[in-house]
Amino acid sequence: MRIVLFTGKGGVGKTTAAAGTATLAARDGARTLVLSTDAAHSLGDAFDVPIGSEPTEVAPRLFVQQVDAQRRFERSWADIQGYLLSVLDAAGVDPITAEELTVIPGAEEVLALLELRAQVMSGEWDVVVVDCAPTAETLRLLALPEALGWYMDRVFPAQHRVVKALRPVLAKAAGVPMPQDTVFDAIERLHRDLDEVRQLLTGPDASVRLVLTPETVVVAEARRSLTNLSLFGYRVDGVVANRVFPDEGADPWRAQWVQAQKVVLAEVEQSFGGLPVWRSAYRPGEPVGVEELADFASAAYAGDDPLARAAGDGPMSITRTPSGAILRIALPFADKSDIDLARHGDELVVTVGSYRRILTLPAALMRHTVAGARVEGGALQVRFRAGSPEGDDG
Numbered sequence: 001m002r003i004v005l006f007t008g009k010g011g012v013g014k015t016t017a018a019a020g021t022a023t024l025a026a027r028d029g030a031r032t033l034v035l036s037t038d039a040a041h042s043l044g045d046a047f048d049v050p051i052g053s054e055p056t057e058v059a060p061r062l063f064v065q066q067v068d069a070q071r072r073f074e075r076s077w078a079d080i081q082g083y084l085l086s087v088l089d090a091a092g093v094d095p096i097t098a099e100e101l102t103v104i105p106g107a108e109e110v111l112a113l114l115e116l117r118a119q120v121m122s123g124e125w126d127v128v129v130v131d132c133a134p135t136a137e138t139l140r141l142l143a144l145p146e147a148l149g150w151y152m153d154r155v156f157p158a159q160h161r162v163v164k165a166l167r168p169v170l171a172k173a174a175g176v177p178m179p180q181d182t183v184f185d186a187i188e189r190l191h192r193d194l195d196e197v198r199q200l201l202t203g204p205d206a207s208v209r210l211v212l213t214p215e216t217v218v219v220a221e222a223r224r225s226l227t228n229l230s231l232f233g234y235r236v237d238g239v240v241a242n243r244v245f246p247d248e249g250a251d252p253w254r255a256q257w258v259q260a261q262k263v264v265l266a267e268v269e270q271s272f273g274g275l276p277v278w279r280s281a282y283r284p285g286e287p288v289g290v291e292e293l294a295d296f297a298s299a300a301y302a303g304d305d306p307l308a309r310a311a312g313d314g315p316m317s318i319t320r321t322p323s324g325a326i327l328r329i330a331l332p333f334a335d336k337s338d339i340d341l342a343r344h345g346d347e348l349v350v351t352v353g354s355y356r357r358i359l360t361l362p363a364a365l366m367r368h369t370v371a372g373a374r375v376e377g378g379a380l381q382v383r384f385r386a387g388s389p390e391g392d393d394g
């Protein structure tokens, strides 16, 4: 089972790259689903066939699906979301909690993740390719399972226990709205499912590919997403540089573009060092339909296995040292001044710019103190010393 996600700025070729990759996978014998979580549904246009919210077969072994926000689901999610907000508000939440709240996104994102999970777990597919929304929304989507999980672990068990015993009394005394057991059950199920999604998407079988065009602003955004995807534990295993102008027979207008792109492409090769950069030419027409998409993808991968797994153990690792351990989180391109680190009990709060991850420390590190931290070689390294936390937070 292999999961490949494509993201990048709007219009760079995410849908085309996702559809092309899926087409190659299916031709190679894999039962393949390509699924879009982007509200701007263009998979149908790419394959030039009408498709719906159920997998539609467009070629042998190749199925296409667009996740559609369903009204009914939206309503129940709104209930859960409203309830969480009111509980936290009534409980006078602490600052970290309040900030984390902004991460709770809307129904479509949750629905997309649940559909993705259902398809991955169905056992019907060898390969699931995900055509994601533009970068910022994708990050919201991918940060969600953990953000929500964090609430659930913290706010929820206590609530539920208390509610069961004291529902009538507490509702009056604390002014906290008391939900029915069915709401708790629904939330708990949602929590479990989203946690599974997170495990699937940060596991060794899943990876994210960044699609970009050789333009300075686009590359800048791709670099930021690499940082943030790593922050949340996702493996990025390649870059698709799309719409590269072929340089033969250039008139002055094109010659200038070719030159400008060359400069940016050199920067891409250098800055995404270590990741394969698959180049794809600006074609004389839109790559539409199975044949053209397969063509587009074979040219881009140029003989590389489009489904190769990312090497290494992902963006986070823990190494034992004589005095304790070092936790390493890859944060390529992140500026030291943008990174902030704090420890709260068993949690490590890592902030990079406007993104924040609350990491529950692995059991092995819980009884260690933070002895120091530094940013080196594109990674945050947090040094832990064995021994109980006696006040200071390095």
Ligand SMILES: Nc1ncnc2c1ncn2[C@@H]1O[C@H](COP(=O)(O)OP(=O)(O)O)[C@@H](O)[C@H]1O
Residues within 6 Å of the ligand: 008, 009, 010, 011, 012, 013, 014, 015, 016, 017, 042, 242, 243, 244, 280, 281, 282, 283, 284, 285, 286, 287, 288
């Ligand atoms: N290399 C290319 N050459 C020519 N047209 C392309 C190329 N890549 C993408 N396109 C076209 O550009 C448009 C946007 O591509 P799309 O894959 O839908 O981008 P995104 O999903 O990132 O918004 C589509 O019409 C697509 O057919």
Ligand SMILES: [Mg+2]
Residues within 6 Å of the ligand: 014, 015, 016, 038, 040, 042, 131
């Ligand atoms: Mg698209």
